[in-house]
Each structure stands twice: as C-alpha cells, then as structure tokens.
Amino acid sequence: MTSPSVTKWEKIYDARLSQMNRDYQISDWTARSADYSESRKTDNYKYGRTVHNILSSNGVLSDTSRMIEVGSGPGTFVIPFAQNISHVTAVEPAEGMQNHIKANALEAGVENFDIIPSIWQDVDVQSMAGSYDLAISSTVIWMFRDIVKQIKRMEKVSSGYCCLSASIPNNAHTEDTLWKSLVGDKPRPQFPEYPLIYDILYENNIHPEVRIITSESRRSPENMITMYSVFYNLFTTMTKEKEELINQHVMDKLVDGLYPMQLTSAVLWWKSPSGEINAGE
Known part of the structure; x- marks a missing residue:
C-alpha cells in the first residue's frame, strides 16, 4: 500500500510535469554544466565539504570508505569526498557534467574516482550489491517519481549507510515577478525534497539522522542567464523579449559583479539494511 507521503510526492511530480512543455532532458544538464561547476567551486566545494564533515564526524565515513553518488553533477561531492576517502563512483549521464568532473578532478589532483555514464535507473545494482560503504544523492531526488524504489536501489549497493542531501525550498518566491513576466498565470512548479522526503x-x-546546513554560491551573470534560460524554456516559449527580461533580472541582482544565491539543505542519513531489501528492479 502506498503511503500518504509517497502519494503526495507522486501528485506533485505529476502536477509539475503537466505544467511543462517537455520534461528535463540529459542535454539540459549538459547546457547547465558550466553553471553548476562554477556554483560549487566558488567557495572551494564548501557544500560538499560540509556534508562530508557531518558524515565523517558521525562515524559514517573513514579514509578507507568507498562511496557511490547518484547524480554527481560537476563533482560537487566527488572532489571533496575523494580527497578524504578511498574511492568515489560518480553516476552521471550528462556528458557536460562528466567533462567537468574530470576537469575539476584534474585541477584538484584527484584520481581515485570513476564515472558510470548512465542515469541511476539503468544502473545494474544487483551486480554491485554491497560494494560501497555509502550511497549518497544530492538535490536530484525530485527527478524520481518512484522515489522509494530508487532509495531501495541505493540501499542495495551499500553495505554501510545511505544519505540524501535534500534541498529546502525557499517559500518566499523572490522571483515571482520574473516568473509571471515570462510564464504568466501558470502555477509555479514545486520541487519538494525536505521535509517531505523525511516523511x-x-x-x-x-x-534518519538529520542536520540542516546552509551554503552560498556566487555565479557569473553569463552562467545565471544560461541557468534561467534552460529552466524557463521548459515552461514557456522563449522570445527575444523574454531573454531580455532574464538578462535584466540577473544584472539587477549582481553584487560586485556576481550573482549570490543562498541555499538551505537537509542532510539525512541512515544505516543501510546491507542489501537485504529487494531492490525491485
């Protein structure tokens, strides 16, 4: 029987999809790879380092640990974790993100990682059951309608712990004016992660154990414009006039030539049942 919170999760997922002109594609994440990479490097991967420090200080990780990350982006966790543990496997389908992982790892002098160029749903978890001490995913769980199944797949590959770093949405909607200017009266999509994922x-x-963390990124105006253009193109037909509205929005919010963003996340972790749960492939 589906739990009430899972039902709510599925309804929000379906509602968001119905609002979109099309769903996200892997090429969209390649288009945003430079933006993501910049956002994580501006403070030397502080977000990833903070999550590592929380897990390490609570006995989840040691220098001999092996970790697999679901949805690695440009190396948000790959770089800071690989600098402190034995090995990191990055599951990342977007070629642009893969290229940034490699470039950022080279810059950081990190070699103890490998990349599975695939979406998580297609990874053969049976073949790697119990192979890792930690399975982790950061701010991508909203992409899984079958969230419980994908969490159980994470549990399958970990003989130690599982961790989700889930975003906490900003309910202030400081960009309502931009949304209405570009999209009109169409409802704003929801991307709920925490606290619904806890339920x-x-x-x-x-x-799970839970810790709340904050982080900040400072992005170039060019990358912010790309980010907004990719996002809004999913919900409306972009025109030259709409592109100008995005440009003006970004330029109005610059501080010392950069676009600051405050982010709040919840770090949730728990002991994996060591592969005893059927992953339900």
Missing part, C-alpha cells in the same frame, strides 16, 4: 522515509520504516 516518506519514516513511513517506510527508515528513521
């Missing part, structure tokens, strides 16, 4: 875990007999 889903709890209703499935998973009782």
Whole structure:
C-alpha cells in the first residue's frame, strides 16, 4: 500500500510535469554544466565539504570508505569526498557534467574516482550489491517519481549507510515577478525534497539522522542567464523579449559583479539494511 507521503510526492511530480512543455532532458544538464561547476567551486566545494564533515564526524565515513553518488553533477561531492576517502563512483549521464568532473578532478589532483555514464535507473545494482560503504544523492531526488524504489536501489549497493542531501525550498518566491513576466498565470512548479522526503522515509520504516546546513554560491551573470534560460524554456516559449527580461533580472541582482544565491539543505542519513531489501528492479 502506498503511503500518504509517497502519494503526495507522486501528485506533485505529476502536477509539475503537466505544467511543462517537455520534461528535463540529459542535454539540459549538459547546457547547465558550466553553471553548476562554477556554483560549487566558488567557495572551494564548501557544500560538499560540509556534508562530508557531518558524515565523517558521525562515524559514517573513514579514509578507507568507498562511496557511490547518484547524480554527481560537476563533482560537487566527488572532489571533496575523494580527497578524504578511498574511492568515489560518480553516476552521471550528462556528458557536460562528466567533462567537468574530470576537469575539476584534474585541477584538484584527484584520481581515485570513476564515472558510470548512465542515469541511476539503468544502473545494474544487483551486480554491485554491497560494494560501497555509502550511497549518497544530492538535490536530484525530485527527478524520481518512484522515489522509494530508487532509495531501495541505493540501499542495495551499500553495505554501510545511505544519505540524501535534500534541498529546502525557499517559500518566499523572490522571483515571482520574473516568473509571471515570462510564464504568466501558470502555477509555479514545486520541487519538494525536505521535509517531505523525511516523511516518506519514516513511513517506510527508515528513521534518519538529520542536520540542516546552509551554503552560498556566487555565479557569473553569463552562467545565471544560461541557468534561467534552460529552466524557463521548459515552461514557456522563449522570445527575444523574454531573454531580455532574464538578462535584466540577473544584472539587477549582481553584487560586485556576481550573482549570490543562498541555499538551505537537509542532510539525512541512515544505516543501510546491507542489501537485504529487494531492490525491485
């Protein structure tokens, strides 16, 4: 029987999809790879380092640990974790993100990683059951309608712990004016991760530890314009006039030539059942 929180998750997912002209494609993440890479490097991967430090200080990780990350982006966790543990496997389908992982790793002097160029849903978890000490995913779980199944797949590959770093949405909607100017009266899509994911875990007999963290990125105006253009193109037909509205929005918010963004996340982790749960492939 589907739990109430899972039902809510699925309804929000379906509502978001119905609002879009098309769903996200892997090429969209390649288009945003430079933006993501810049956002994580501006403070020397502080976000990833903070998550590592929380897990390490709570006995989840040691210098001999092996980790697999679902949706690695440009190396948000790959770089800071690989500098402190034995090995990191990055599951990342977008070629642009893969290229940034490699470039950022080379810059950081990191070699103890490998990349699985695939979406997580297509990874053969049976062949790697219990191969890792930690399975982790950061701010991509909103992309999984079948969220419980994908969490169980994470549990399958970990003989130690699982961790989700889930974003906490800003309910202030400081960009409402831009949204209405570009999209009109169409409802703003929801990308809920925390606290709804906590309820889903709890209703499935998973009782995670939780820590709340904040981070900041400072991005170039060019990369912010790309980010907004990719995002809004999913919900409206872009025109030259709309592109100008995005440009003006970004330029109005620059501080010392950069675009600051405050982010809040919840870090949730729990002991994996060591592959005992059927991943339900």
